[in-house]
Amino acid sequence: MVAKNILIITGSPRANGNSNNLVKAFAKAASAAGHKIEYFDAAKADMHGCHGDQNCFKTGHCGLKDDGVKMYELMAWADVLVLASPVYWKGFTSWIKRVIDRFYVYASPKGRANCTVKETYLIATAGNPDPAVFDAMKQEFDLVNKLLDFRCAGKLLAGGLKGPEDYKDHPEYIQQAADLGFKVGLESEMARTAFSTRKSLRSQWKSI
Numbered sequence: 001m002v003a004k005n006i007l008i009i010t011g012s013p014r015a016n017g018n019s020n021n022l023v024k025a026f027a028k029a030a031s032a033a034g035h036k037i038e039y040f041d042a043a044k045a046d047m048h049g050c051h052g053d054q055n056c057f058k059t060g061h062c063g064l065k066d067d068g069v070k071m072y073e074l075m076a077w078a079d080v081l082v083l084a085s086p087v088y089w090k091g092f093t094s095w096i097k098r099v100i101d102r103f104y105v106y107a108s109p110k111g112r113a114n115c116t117v118k119e120t121y122l123i124a125t126a127g128n129p130d131p132a133v134f135d136a137m138k139q140e141f142d143l144v145n146k147l148l149d150f151r152c153a154g155k156l157l158a159g160g161l162k163g164p165e166d167y168k169d170h171p172e173y174i175q176q177a178a179d180l181g182f183k184v185g186l187e188s189e190m191a192r193t194a195f196s197t198r199k200s201l202r203s204q205w206k207s208i
């Protein structure tokens with residue numbers, strides 16, 4: 001399997017809370033599978049919101065000189081992007097919202113050329129156990145994938161986690177996070193194999 005570069009962007013102020021512990025399980029599995037991992041902690045980053053001047057559409061780069069510079073460097077390195085966030089008021093936390101707004105630079109072809117991400121994962125936590133609590137977040141995540149031409153490879157929606165240590169009562173979520181980590185690269189590998197098999201079948205057919 002081809003090793004992937006994975007960028008994990010986290011958006012919880014609880015350093016050792018639910019989403020960050022699910023991220024740990026994901027990362028442990030992904031690095032055991034041979035992938036490289038980098039982190040960007042959006043909840044700690046000194047990063048402004050998008051100024052909306054649209055200069056990035058002309059230049060292909062965001063003009064804001066803050067911790068976003070580091071994030072953009074990592075987005076030019078990563079094959080796979082993981083967004084990890086608790087649900088706040090039914091959506092992403094303000095830190096992840098800021099990250100998504102700053103992805104506006106990738107909405108133009110010039111900017112998109114500076115981003116190597118192809119696949120994404122969502123790791124989300126919420127106090128409410130009702131799966132519908134994730135609807136708004138999923139809608140926004142799906143829109144990001146659609147507009148920026150990312151392929152969503154998996155979502156872990158872990159409801160019913162209120163206190164920072166509630167993940168400990170849900171080993172199934174830890175397992176699901178690890179399963180996603182092990183899965184990184186496998187689907188694209190399978191797609192590539194299927195494609196090359198189809199291609200070789202086609203060329204064999206031509207040569208008959």
Ligand SMILES: Cc1cc2nc3c(=O)[nH]c(=O)nc-3n(C[C@H](O)[C@H](O)[C@H](O)COP(=O)(O)O)c2cc1C
Nearest residue numbers: 012017018019086087088089090126127128161162
């Ligand atoms: C400001 C704030 C808003 C929240 N809004 C929601 C919400 O709309 N729905 C919900 O189910 N949980 C909500 N929660 C609970 C968190 O999603 C939940 O505690 C989650 O497990 C926190 O994840 P973390 O430990 O990774 O930070 C909110 C928590 C905070 C602090």
